[in-house]
Amino acid sequence: MAKGDDLTELEGAVLTEIHHHGNHTAFAVARAFQRSMSAEWSGSAGAIYPAITRLTKRGLIMRSEARTGRKTRDLSLSQAGIDALAVWSCDAERAVGLGLDPFRLRAGLWRRLPAVRRDAQLEAVRTALRARLAELEVRAGEFDDLEQTAIQLAISLERLRLRWLDEAFAS
Amino acid sequence: MAKGDDLTELEGAVLTEIHHHGNHTAFAVARAFQRSMSAEWSGSAGAIYPAITRLTKRGLIMRSEARTGRKTRDLSLSQAGIDALAVWSCDAERAVGLGLDPFRLRAGLWRRLPAVRRDAQLEAVRTALRARLAELEVRAGEFDDLEQTAIQLAISLERLRLRWLDEAFAS
DNA sequence: CCGAACATGTAACCTGTTACATGATTAC
DNA sequence: GTAATCATGTAACAGGTTACATGTTCGG
Numbered sequence: 138m139a140k141g142d143d144l145t146e147l148e149g150a151v152l153t154e155i156h157h158h159g160n161h162t163a164f165a166v167a168r169a170f171q172r173s174m175s176a177e178w179s180g181s182a183g184a185i186y187p188a189i190t191r192l193t194k195r196g197l198i199m200r201s202e203a204r205t206g207r208k209t210r211d212l213s214l215s216q217a218g219i220d221a222l223a224v225w226s227c228d229a230e231r232a233v234g235l236g237l238d239p240f241r242l243r244a245g246l247w248r249r250l251p252a253v254r255r256d257a258q259l260e261a262v263r264t265a266l267r268a269r270l271a272e273l274e275v276r277a278g279e280f281d282d283l284e285q286t287a288i289q290l291a292i293s294l295e296r297l298r299l300r301w302l303d304e305a306f307a308s
Numbered sequence: 309m310a311k312g313d314d315l316t317e318l319e320g321a322v323l324t325e326i327h328h329h330g331n332h333t334a335f336a337v338a339r340a341f342q343r344s345m346s347a348e349w350s351g352s353a354g355a356i357y358p359a360i361t362r363l364t365k366r367g368l369i370m371r372s373e374a375r376t377g378r379k380t381r382d383l384s385l386s387q388a389g390i391d392a393l394a395v396w397s398c399d400a401e402r403a404v405g406l407g408l409d410p411f412r413l414r415a416g417l418w419r420r421l422p423a424v425r426r427d428a429q430l431e432a433v434r435t436a437l438r439a440r441l442a443e444l445e446v447r448a449g450e451f452d453d454l455e456q457t458a459i460q461l462a463i464s465l466e467r468l469r470l471r472w473l474d475e476a477f478a479s
Numbered sequence: 480c481c482g483a484a485c486a487t488g489t490a491a492c493c494t495g496t497t498a499c500a501t502g503a504t505t506a507c
Numbered sequence: 508g509t510a511a512t513c514a515t516g517t518a519a520c521a522g523g524t525t526a527c528a529t530g531t532t533c534g535g
Contacts, residue, residue, distance in 0.1 A: 146413060147494085149390050150422075153416075162514070163514075163516095165514095175409070177406070179496070180496085182515075182517090183495075183516090184494075184495055184496075186516055187517095188494085199507095209503090209515085220444075226414045229434070229435070233409050235348070235464045237408045242346075242458070243396075243399075244457050244461060245324075245454040245456070245458055246393075248454075261400040262403055265404040266404050282416075282419075283416040284416070285465045287416055289476070290472065291406055291412065294412075297465070301461065315520095318522085333485085352523085353486095354489080354524065355486065355524075356520095358522080377483070392507060401515095
């Protein structure tokens with residue numbers, strides 16, 4: 138297994154979405170990405186359809202024949218797809234990577250701000266963090282329990298950032 | 309201000325790197341990205357040189373004349389560059405975004421694993437997390453205090469993940 | 480002198496973005 | 508009927524990736 142290239146993060150997320158919802162169309166996958174709270178991607182057709190085409194060519198996704206006169210195709214994972222998803226999701230090295238974190242890129246610079254600007258900036262960030270947290274907590278109910286886990290982690294992350302601001306800038 | 313397009317994350321990081329080290333060459337910026345612990349980018353020439361060209365064309369970066377016979381150019385920020393960096397770094401909405409988090413994308417799937425596989429997976433992830441933490445703590449000394457802040461945040465994140473594994477999978 | 484590190488860039492490729500084109504189905 | 512939503516795709520573009528091409532400087 139895993140002789141072919143590894144899956145990208147988006148491809149793994151697409152396989153996850155298809156595998157944990159029966160009879161998903163490509164359109165439904167795109168919509169799920171759009172509505173997702175952990176919005177790392179736009180869920181645009183220009184990303185989703187080519188990704189699904191790639192995964193289909195690699196034999197990881199199967200497309201059912203059109204149900205009705207409609208052009209819709211229901212998607213599901215082949216056994217190879219299920220295996221590839223397992224390999225992707227269990228890649229501990231990748232899971233542990235830091236990812237692209239906009240907060241971490243900027244936080245060091247706030248230190249260098251003159252005191253007045255810095256206090257204003259920290260207050261603005263705290264406000265934004267609280268707003269995000271409130272939104273996450275309110276909207277958490279809309280999602281299934283796979284997404285729940287992601288949302289709980291997102292909440293933990295935002296709380297960590299709030300705590301970190303208090304500790305790192307305690308004057 | 310901010311009438312032109314916003315900076316990308318990489319462009320902001322490039323400006324940061326140039327601004328907080330006097331007389332940096334493009335090559336030195338690339339090397340700093342390569343050696344950085346928060347390795348969101350490869351620091352490849354194919355990313356750095358075009359980015360610096362873009363930023364120069366926008367009037368944010370100034371290039372000194374060649375010092376010696378060498379083709380090296382020292383880079384520095386124009387006032388417009390300093391302003392653009394301030395705008396980028398103080399964008400609270402963006403700072404508070406979740407970014408692309410490989411851990412969050414996968415964690416939900418670990419829940420669905422059969423008990424034996426799940427325990428093995430969690431142990432593998434814990435091991436990888438501890439290894440990352442050890443490396444971050446050991447290598448923290450190599451960097452200046454701008455990078456220190458990023459490293460401290462990275463350490464906090466990995467510790468959060470460890471704690472979260474214990475709490476979320478407490479059986 | 481020679482290899483390592485410094486230094487600048489380009490080319491082919493991949494995969495994301497937005498915006499567009501096209502059409503079927505459903506609710507009113 | 509018609510507007511909203513479902514549904515599938517493509518085109519132009521942006522900005523990353525690796526790999527390559529080219530040349531300089533410095534330590535031994």
